[in-house]
Amino acid sequence: MSFDFAVILAKGPEILMGLGVTILIWIVGTFFAVILGFVVATARRFGGRLVDTLLTLPIEVLRGTPFLVQIFLLYFGGPYIGLRLDPITAGLLGLSVYGAAYYAEIFRAGYQSVPIGHVEAATCVGFSRGQTILFVLLPEMALLVMPPSLNMAVILLKETALLSLITVPEMTMTVSAIGSQQYAFVESLVVLAVVYWALVELANFLGRMTERKLSKLGTT
């Protein structure tokens, strides 16, 4: 038995389409996950104890259940409560909400890691509460959460592969479909692994560049 990648690579345009969908869902989903996670963490930080407690449960549930189960529930269970979504919308929504739970935790830890003394220094030079948040807390938090956030983005990229199971026409679905049509199942998996890995390396590279640019701003 010999590998035959030619039959898969011949479908280049289709694969590129799938890759495009993967990247699109990843970028847009991560974007919303970051925004939502930030809003949730900020509400928990400044919204009082009640808000904090109310938001704890959904976050724990989202972090404590497999992503696959969540998207199945959303896509196949949604119609039972009148939520009928096409695969791409369901995938995007699922990825955003799942990611948001993790980003909320990352940002919560970020807020906690800003030394209280930095806030007190702002208070002492007369910053109002709003100014302290805007000019001290948020920028410092943003720097602290940079590495775990990039790491999470990479995890989300890999999770998008599961969206093939709710028929989102992304790369995994496209390539494995080609693989079974052409009787080249293993080859398709190898191609997938290589492309995902290349994407992850690219993302890591961009992340490292950003971090290097920002390194002098690091906490002292």
Next chain:
Amino acid sequence: MTDAAILVKNVSKKFGDTLVLRDINLEVPRGQVSCLIGPSGSGKSTLLRCMAFLEQATSGTITIEGEPLGFVEGPNGRRLQTAAELRQTRSKIGMVFQQFNLWPHMTALGNVSASLRRVRKLSKAEAEDRAMAQLEKVGLKERAGFYPSQLSGGQQQRVAIARALALDPTIMLFDEPTSALDPELTGEVLNVMRALADEGMTMVVVTHEIGFAASVGNKICFLDHGKLLFHDTPEKVFAAPREPRLEQFLDTYLDRGAIMLR
């Protein structure tokens, strides 16, 4: 109006059930340097933080240049100052921390000019001009564009002093400003503080630098277990025979330059 820059009256402070400050009475005269010394955990930082209202005294009052700090007396007893009132009273005070607490995402110039821009609402150019003058005063004009992570500890602390001076406070509070520094870097910070004292700045300095306290301090305040055991001129405080608690405390410092006091 009294001549006191800071007047501490019957101040007690509890954290939960532990009494950390016990009925402190202290007057910090204008233009003088008062040094707070005492064993670890005796309440020095807490007292200093009360003077900046970073901690609320459980009872008692603190007055800054005649103005009550944190609370105002009303017809129905005292009430907390509004944020704006508090900012007004606090603007007379500059605070310097043991851990510098510079904002890591701003340059030295950014750290010093931030309050001038955001609080005093000066234009960027004017704020930076004034901030530059403060940096020059602490000998760091050349480092204005550096971020805290690119500065030595001594330089960071001097930037922090410049930042605290930016809004022209009349009182400076220092909480162990050299304790986080390598010994060879303490000198540059102490020199800046000495120069400030010479200019007539009112200063309260929590310090373990007994030599500095003895030479620059006009008053030495000795705290022990939350009680202000005594405050007096260095000559009197350090003259033999000393209070037994102070004697005991100084013994632990003999290897840190206080040998001169023997």
